[in-house]
Amino acid sequence: ETGVTQTPRHLVMGMTNKKSLKCEQHLGHNAMYWYKQSAKKPLELMFVYNFKEQTENNSVPSRFSPECPNSSHLFLHLHTLQPEDSALYLCASSQDSWGTSYEQYFGPGTRLTVT
Amino acid sequence: SQQGEEDPQALSIQEGENATMNCSYKTSINNLQWYRQNSGRGLVHLILIRSNEREKHSGRLRVTLDTSKKSSSLLITASRAADTASYFCATVTLQGAQKLVFGQGTRLTINP
Numbered sequence: 001e002t003g004v005t006q007t008p009r010h011l012v013m014g015m016t017n018k019k020s021l022k023c024e025q026h027l028g029h030n031a032m033y034w035y036k037q038s039a040k041k042p043l044e045l046m047f048v049y050n051f052k053e054q055t056e057n058n059s060v061p062s063r064f065s066p067e068c069p070n071s072s073h074l075f076l077h078l079h080t081l082q083p084e085d086s087a088l089y090l091c092a093s094s095q096d097s098w099g100t101s102y103e104q105y106f107g108p109g110t111r112l113t114v115t
Numbered sequence: 116s117q118q119g120e121e122d123p124q125a126l127s128i129q130e131g132e133n134a135t136m137n138c139s140y141k142t143s144i145n146n147l148q149w150y151r152q153n154s155g156r157g158l159v160h161l162i163l164i165r166s167n168e169r170e171k172h173s174g175r176l177r178v179t180l181d182t183s184k185k186s187s188s189l190l191i192t193a194s195r196a197a198d199t200a201s202y203f204c205a206t207v208t209l210q211g212a213q214k215l216v217f218g219q220g221t222r223l224t225i226n227p
Contacts, residue, residue, distance in 0.1 A: 002157065002159065004157070006157075040219075041219070042119075042216075042217045042218055042219045042220075043158075043203070043205075043217040045214060045215070045216075048214070056214070088155065090157055090158070092157075092158075103148060103160040103163055104158075104160065104215060105160065106150075106157035106158040106159070107157050108156050108157045109155070109156065109157050111155065
């Protein structure tokens with residue numbers, strides 16, 4: 001266990017549904033990240049939160065809406081997704097997002113399938 | 116644009132042999148990190164090497180960094196079946212916040 005948990009682990013949703021992914025870290029970190037991992041593509045950074053403030057939005061479509069109520073929790077709200085959004089969504093945390101020597105700790109991911 | 120590129124994309128060896136994976140990158144870095152991912156799971160941090168370091172060891176892992184060639188290698192000695200996983204290099208560039216830029220990874224299979 002890395003100290004980062006994600007729920008649900010698997011999610012199947014239709015294109016008109018609204019769902020949320022949850023991430024929680026028990027490491028006392030101040031930065032949290034959402035990544036998307038699709039088959040045959042490199043891991044893509046989506047959002048970065050540092051001390052609850054969003055510091056990076058990597059041109060992510062508005063159908064993905066992140067929320068960070070505190071440094072330990074991160075949500076990704078999903079609505080009107082497309083089939084190409086099917087992927088493994090990974091959450092990670094690190095000491096903070098400005099220290100360049102900090103490794104990131106990843107959760108197990110949510111396998112999302114959009115039908 | 117993609118920063119790290121691993122080579123080879125897939126590697127299959129016998130248990131007990133050494134496995135070497137390479138990573139090349141394009142822009143100047145602050146550090147380079149290697150991660151491991153078991154199938155369908157999250158990534159696990161293995162080792163971090165800073166731009167002013169040339170070699171680093173951790174157990175059966177040995178990482179080298181050649182900033183003049185913009186390349187790094189990960190060596191796993193005396194491989195075990197449990198080492199079967201995908202291995203990714205990720206770079207932290209000199210600018211701005213800690214953004215890890217990942218390569219596509221090397222899929223390593225250790226045959227018993």
